[in-house]
Amino acid sequence: MWFVTAFAAMATTEPVVALIDCNSFYASCERVFRPDLQRTPVVVLSNNDGCVIARSADAKPFVKMGEPYFKIKGLLRKHGIVAFSSNYALYGDLSQRVMTVIEGLVPRVEVYSIDEAFADLTGLPTDLEFLGRRIRSQVLQCTGIPVGVGISTTKTLAKLANHAAKTWQRQTGGVVDLRDPVRREKLLRVMPVEQVWGIGRRLTASLQEMHITTALDLARADARTLRKRFSVVVEKTARELRGIPCLELEEVAPPRQAICCSRAFGMRQTELAPIREAVAAYTTRAAEKLRAQRSLCRQLRVSIRTGMFNPDEAKFAKGIVVTLPYPSDDTRLLIRAALEGLEQVFRDGYAYAKAEILLLDLRQRGEFTDDLFAATQPAAAEQLMGIMDRINGRWGRGTIHPGRVSSQPAWGMKQELLSPGYTTRLEQLWRVGCR
């Protein structure tokens, strides 16, 4: 008899995956150190205070995602909605804390984005809904960030379960276990296909032509047809909706294949000089990211563009790829290449809004063996970069920087509503009590 039960237990060890997702993450971060805003709707703006990129739940009925700030200033005032510039130092730090708490509660975690993590719960002997609630309460207690938990047998279904947990927060308590097939079908039936992870605007339109309008329709569609008509990605999505895992948990993120630093200027720039400064600064940042993942790059693309929305502005955009003499992570060499490229693409007579640096053809150290006699990066450069990174790591980004990069730039971002670096800057620590 024990054999039979043991066998039955083994046979039911199906894969289980959870998606833990922070609610309105950026807005929640802003509230952590502003308890007075707990009941006040909050929105967070993009760089340069351009448009809305995050909204607290109580701001959602009033403000659309992506809405330009200048258009909705009056509306925000009318409804008493508080706006913040984005404070990535704060969000990044709180994100790390959230992930640390989750990693302490479950064995295998994939940090999927700044505010989401997948967890493998396969074979855990506990009540999973209980575990979900535990994760929620623990993260909230340790960080002040509310999260939702979706549980199912595939990543795509866990995403959907999480979505349901958010949509019906009151009824579900923020945790939905979607392993039961009956429950799963019930949810898939009411879930519009555009809510499915991996199905964007274009695919939704094409799927609707084929009368696939709900998640259930997609799950039941013929996989081969989907592959032929669209791609393997859509095919996998459909299989995952059926409960067949096609996407693995990726605990260690592979090194990036491209690194980008792209930012709009605080105000339009017509002269070459300030744009040179901005390009040097962006390149410095990109090179830091490059070294952080211990890669070298062989190519760099620099591009600039004017504003793209205002019909009265003359439009211009151009980029160029520059190849380095050898694979490198030396900020100085990269800046030199980027400025060379900039000279070639810059045209007088335009009001530039944005520059972008893209590091391409990345490889890990020791990966390239193409030419025995090809030059390689001097050891002195590696040492210097290492020292720079250590100083900036210890004393804060930008403590030491190339002379070309200005610390009070004319092109800098507009951040008029920036909250303090509560957790990342000593002089901006949260003050409690004592007036």
Next chain:
DNA sequence: TCTGGGGTCCTAGGACCC
């Protein structure tokens, strides 16, 4: 006046090789 900043993966098509 004013509209984000990162990334990934896939496919199609051309060049080229044998």
Next chain:
DNA sequence: TCTGGGGTCCTAGGACCC
């Protein structure tokens, strides 16, 4: 008379995600 077919690599562009 007759002019293949399979494979690889690269690039551009599209679609998606957060």
